[in-house]
Amino acid sequence: GQPGAGKTISLRFIALMLAYGYGAARLGLFTPYIPILVRVADYARQLETQPNLALDKFLLAAIEQEYTSAPRLGEFLRHALGEGACMVLLDGLDEVDTDPLNGKSLHTKVVDKVRKFADVWCSDRPNRLILTSRIEGYWNAPLPDFTHVQLSPLRPPEEVEAFLLRWYTAHEHAHDPDLPPETVNARARDRVGGLLPGIMQWPSVRRLATNPLLLTILAFIYENVGRLPNRRIKLYEIAAQTLIESWRQAQTGLSDDLLAELGEDTIIRIMAPLAYWLHEARPGGTAPFEEWETRLQRILCEEEGFDAKNAHELIRRFLHHARHQTGLLAERGLGQLGFFHLTFEEYLAARYIASKRTDDQKKMLKDHWHDPRWQEVILLAAGQLGIIQNSEYINDYLSDIVLIQAENTAQLGRPAVLAGRALADIGERVVKRNVARLIKRHLRETMQDIDPDTDRPSPMPKIPLLTRADAADIWDELGELPEDLYEFVEISKTANPQTSKPTNPSPFAIAKYPVTNLQYQRFLEADDYADPALWQGFPKFDKKSQAMTGDWGDKGWKNYQAPYPPDRNKDGKLWPRYWHDPRLGIMRKGVPVVGVSWYEANAYCRWVVKHWGELDEGRTNPGLKPALLRLPTDAEWSLAAGGETPKNRFPWDKPGEATQDEKAILAHANVSKSGLSRTTPVGMYPLGVSLTDVWDMGGSVWEWQANFRRGTDGSLTLRGGSWSGGSDLARVSARIDDLPGRSNNDVGFRVLVGLPR
Template sequence: MNTITWLHISDLHFKDEDKWNQNKVLDKLLDDVEERNSRDGLRPNCIFVTGDITCKGSSKGYELAGAFFDDLLKATGLGKERLFVVPGNHDVDQKAVTSGAKLIAKGIDDRDTINDIIASEEDRRTLFPKFQHYAKFVNDWFGSDMPFNDEKYYYVRPFPVAGKNVAILGLNSAILSLGDSKQDRLALGERQVDLALKEAKGADLRIALMHHPFECMLPFDREDCEATLLKQCDFILHGHLHQTGILGLKTPDAEGMVLAAGACYKHRKYPNACNWVRLDFDSGQGTVYLREYSGKGGGFWTKDVRTYRNVDDGWYPFKLGSKKTSKDKKKTRGGRTGVRPAKMDPALLEAAYLRHVVRSCKSLPLGIIDPRAMEQTRQQTMDLAPLYVSLNTTSQAVDEGESPKGKGKRGRPDESMIRDREPRVLGALEAAALERRMVLLGGPGSGKSTFVNYLALCLAGERLEKTGEWLARLGPAWTHGSLLPLRVTLREFAAGEFCDGTADGLWNFIIDSLAAHTLGDFEPVLRRRLLEGGVLVILDGLDGVPDPKRRWAVHDAVLGFSSVHAHEKNRYLVTCRGYAYQEAGWRLDDFREHTLAPLDEERIDRFITGWYEEIVRLGWKSPAEGKKLIEHLQTTIRRTDLSPLAGNPLQLTMMTSLHFSWGRLPDDRAELYQEMVRLLLVRWQEARLGQEVGVTRMVSPGDLESALERVAFVAHRAQEGADGPADVTEAQLRSVFQECLEGSWDKAGDLVAFIKDRAGLLIEKAPGVYTFPHRSYQEYLAGSYLAVQPDFPDRIAGLVRENYAQWREVALWAVAVTARLKKMTYIAADAASALCPCDEPRSDASPEIWRAASLSGEVLLEIGLREVEALDRHRSMVSRVRQWLQALLEQGKLRPRERVVTGNVLARLGDPRFRPEAFFLPADDMLGFVEIPAGPFLMGSDKKQDPSAYDDELPQHPVTLQGFYIGRYPVTVAQFRAFVEDSGYGPKYAEYIKGLDTHPVAYVTWHDTRAYCDWLTDRLRSWEGTPEPLAGLLRNGSGDGKPWRVILPSEAEWEKAARGKDGRIHPWGDEIDPDRANYDDTGIGATSPAGCFPAGAGPYGCLDMAGNVWEWTRSLWGKERGKPDFKYPYDPADRRRENLKAGDEISRVLRGGAFYYLVRLLRCAFRYRFVPGYRGRLTGFRVSLSPFFSEI
């Protein structure tokens, strides 16, 4: 027969501790191989094993693999020369990965680097110890037929079959792997591919084997290798994803086919699977036979009818390309010719899908629109498009030509940002355009879902109408054209049967959702779009289910889906609440984070204008009335008690709705939600007073509100969710409502039926399933329910400790309702006391205890600090809360973002770490000044120790300095504000004294810092409270009669204070850790309160010397940005480099990095520079006390 048949297996994961389960599955595979031969005539000509033979690259794993391969060859009757293997990332022995290998892998940033590494014998020798056990296995088991070493890292093995010369290309996609799929930066390398293809030249059939799919490769490597292999190989086989895949790609110059084998053994959630492939050259027909393992009835292998719905008999036929058919072929056999065609034209199917997206996203939720107006015009809705206002993030924008993160391969970061202008924040749409994979963070009602709905609406509208108008709405920031939007509500996915932690599960949910809207025929079109690229995948509400198992299943499914559908033209946008994203291990690998910022005054005004213009369009107000209402609300909303609320898009929407309906606005958010709930219950009141009768007359609005509060609490408790409103079943509603209706289940059903049409606070989302208009309503109502419970304080404390993410917002609502609506401040304060332990802070307290203590501070702010301190029995409690929050910061408890939130709360409560009467300097014996002893230290960098070093940091050399003092923290907002208010100094940019007290002051020029230093020098010299020896040094000097002064440190003083004597790379040591500093990878995106990173302290105890803000020094850099005039070695006696009178055209040195910058710029030796007049939100300073006096 003129055929070739192969068995493709992958991902065996052999390990000794799982031997029994492995044997159970693989023994059945051997039986299935023999049965396929006897029953179906499938006798393989060869066997392909595409990597991950073992689980950890261990010698014992390969012993097991060798024994199985012996049995497999016996079952097939093949010799070893017909078994082909390639390594995967699990074939890497992580214990043997050298530091040199890590440096090589992490240093890859372009195709030339990859090719240079592969070409370098030295680099290959550095990389290959990790393959020690794989290499021994291959060399021992296969012998000389298939050598594997640092020279023979790939192979090409020809063999004749069916009259054809077949070449097998064994490619090593794990050559750069470190063994950890989450950390790996993978590549084949153009050189490896070209060498292998050159050796395979002349073959009739080329089959490439590799472990990793193209989507796992670095983008530039994929660009180089994928097209080449698809053009010059007939089949590309891989594994890694643990999921079967068939992808035929036919273009004018390529007929490649990509086949993925599932995991042959993985004792976890993935089904075990393998593939058989038969090519019939006479008929021009190929067939893929899909097999999977079933654990039923003792276990057996069977047809895989699960992976592809239209491959219902487990086999997939396809046509061979012209190059692969026999030249004398005269006819083809009958039978199936492939996947069933779509029932309709793909363009029509897509149009139907897009119209569904538009319908889903174009309108505001009815629950936040005045129900009385909606009764008058039931068919009209308020469109989202004219009301939408652009949102900003807390990240800083990087304009064209700028590179403040220091991403360049060589040279220094570009510094066009030195221009004298204010920094610009990054818009949410800009962020989504910038990041191919992004997590958008924000609090409740911050606009996350509205933003993704608007983006999906504009993209769908443009693909439908193709006029350019919808893309124009997105503006020039969106540079990716009209991508196909695929929007998934993860809360709904988590609640269903498909949530199994896999990419397939998420895909099946998507297809099921399409079918529910009669869009099932769109499945093959959508699949093709994902494979070809050009889809924006929107995954809304990552934290929708904190039931631990299902929550992690959602997390894993999102990661898996983004890995499977990783085409570089696909983009991913995930939304999540900020505090819920901080759980250990919860962050999505390779997803960049951006946090939504509150609305500013301009955006608030634009929203109000758009709202009332839409009201006028709908005919609900006249143009003259609309104009008057716009002016009135824009003025009213600037009240000091309302402006903080208006920055939240949901609360702004509700305030605007209330203003339209009632002509007034409440004073705070508790009253706001109370009025909003009552607004939504207006329909109920109107029904009772009108002609409708029955159950409506038996339940008052107050009773209904109380019942809904209990419904909200019960649903919230059962949901165990952190985002999105809960689903409430009709049975749950009836069980609560019947208590208001004399226990009648039938009347409760009538009441539910009435609510469905009229109440407004519950929306029917599916037959018999209801939900609240927004999760914040659910949380408010659940909090209202708790507020009237007799054990409220202890109960809320218990719930918070049990599940912080679930109950945090509910607790704050309960306190707000108790304190401000029910005027029971003392009970609300009892809740704060219950949340904060009564004893002294304990370092061994659990994270749950620390989180509850942190929340107690927020509770005090929710009540009002002045109100609580007026209660005699709670004055000591306020001090206790401050003490716990201070300990949380100083001991480095919880995750960095949580510490930042705690630090912000402590700043508003009054941070005991600082003394207001001492110019807000630190409350220690030395006012925060840390002594740095005289003596030598190592300055600069040694590239052997620190390959990230820049040339201007060289050479590393000893420098001897006199003793001096330096600030433990950077200068804070409160400290600088004290200077401004006391001295009358006129700041040119007032923003730098408007922030929270304990954040480092920013937006300061070098001249601003000098003015502060001079002022503080005078104040400490004259103030009676200045401690010794500071007072003596400032007034008399150190015995030479030359008084010391408060001044900026030199860059040498700064560096010694940061790193000490030993030349360490970072203040704490050589290894980077996001828990030790506020920089890019920490994901905070803004300054943090002083001292939030105690683990990042330097050897002398100075904090925040890496990240947070750049810190000015008094040292000169020079006139050229890229080349310092003042080079190393540093001479302390050369006062020219510290000349305080130098002109403003000469840049000064800054040190330490900032919150927006990458780790490379956080190193102690890194030198940055700005002209003295530059100000920005990234620049601050810390002071020193020194004998420096020369001003040349």
């Protein structure tokens, strides 16, 4: 999961439920597993001095050391492992150093040890093993044969509201355990009622609230400060200020002597180099007290100018202040001290980078940009420079990132992704236009895998697919869309590539791209969305794509009036089923809309033709004067895709050819083997363009067709394959079908305009 997505708390919740015996009721686990929860970084630290230490021996020794009152606990757990009765929970693979150790990185060594542990203890025995990691960097050395799942962002407003209600309920209980439940619930609802509108008001704050950690900080800030920041860096800044200034005072009503003596700025100046040192020298996030004292001595005397004679007492007071009064530091293991959450270590390390001169920043970027552990630090440093300090050096900083030269194939495109994420984080207003344009150009070239020598898509993939998808998502987040998004392609003027003869008896123009969330949003927000005329009289076509007598009558209108869940039917409008899903919905404007039924797709067509002259479609295609705009039929879609001969060809294949190589297919289309598990922004796959210049006809989303699949009633045809389907389903000849009232997360549509003969 992403930083702050809830990886650690999920493992703790699993451990707690198993410990209480609630595994069946809360987790669906009917085996009463014994939970064993450890930090991967603690194991990695011991591997540095004991490279042959097996994971099972470390687990048993760590448990015995932690629970000294139970001297035979290790023996008991070894027996439990042998019986397959343990749930081993390993937290934080991303906190392990990636620097080389004896020719192999420590990170890779840990992965090897975990895999061997799983082979011994989980293959022939029913033990379970769960390991958490941030996404960034994981796929460089993944665990084979493990099931991979990702913690989804919270969906606003429903899941955000549910989270806040639970958070405030716990907050009220902690503040006054004697309050009756009805009072606690009423107060929690009142607080959520005050906070939630502020979150939903601004898209930038709403985006922050999809992350559980950031949402918790938002609630914390709202309680203590009463205002909400709209940028991530401001969120961390206010949280750090609140921790340093207000935490102890809010708890006790007493002011802090050290804060009054040193001041907040000095405390931050001391904490920032400490965080940078810890992040660089101690990837596990902890160091012995003695090392903290030594490092503090150097900072206080050499950088802050304190007298060495008085430094010892100040160090003692400072560490006490950071641990017990601000809560920024916490004891994490016997004799080990670290920041209470990795995010604040990263934030303060970023403050240190932002405080340095340009040449020093450039060296830091060169040293760390390729390491996934430093990505958050680099992004937050950009926020500190651009938003908090409002420094003109942000332009040099972002330019330095985007122009970094990759050292190997795996790094291709990563500088553009890193610079793009920084730009999306801080907003374009704080940087020069030429810098923003430079970053966007590199993002487009990365997502389309453009060869810099030819300025054309690489015929064989060079940039890793996950990097391309990341670049496309950021390009979309920055509001970029294909310049020809609203264009139609006139198939009537296009010869059939297999016969070189015009074969379409009914000329038409088809949309160059599937309908995107941005385009569909116009319909949802229209005043005439619920006009009955838009929902009735849809044309009927049989399985051979021939027009049938009569039409669909009022079936679409009846479907619109049918009862729907509250999250779909709001204010008299049917919201697409996944409209608020952060992976598929309106937060990603340039991806194909999904979760719409066949009826909803047809109503959209009616609305577009009704308002044609007012819309971008009409302005972009002045030569088209549609009397009818609808879904394509099977035959029309096939023609736009280049035909079905040979049977196994894809839309991009030349006459007589059919792509077979899996890597080549993945370079052309978003299918399940791509591993992206989501729709991708239109315009990402230039190699996948059909011979008639129509985009995204293979993969990404299935497309509703106007005609029945079988007979003259029942299910409608779907074409094109999807992100969740196999590669073969993206071939032109592939078809599936579904009922007109159904909606799915991999089904969208494109539109067609009939032309005069």
